[in-house]
Amino acid sequence: MNQILIDRFNLPKESKEAFLERVKVNRDFIKTIDGFLGDEAYICEKNGNIQFVTVATWKDQTSLENAKALVFSEYQKQGFVMPEFLARHSIQVEREIYERVL
Secondary structure, eight states, X not given: OOEXXXXXXXXXXXXXXXXXXXXXXXXXXXXXSTTEEEEEEEEEEETTEEEEEXXXXXXXXXXXXXXHHHHHHHHHHHTOOHHHHHHHTTOEEEEXXXXXXX
């Protein structure tokens, strides 16, 4: 069954450029991983804050788990530490995995 990973980010407007650069790196990478079926991204800017949502669809739970491991490995190669990046740019993230109902 397909696995849908939905990330919701809240960030200040001044973090937008750095954040979108990182999002592009991540999205470009996950598109190369086996089991990736597609993704979408949405943005809403209001009152000096940004809400950004990504929806990535994976073939199944195994594909998603493999992708998580590969992304973590890629972060290590790049010297990228997600918690530090989020803290430095005052970004909050909520992440959930969903299954398609219909």
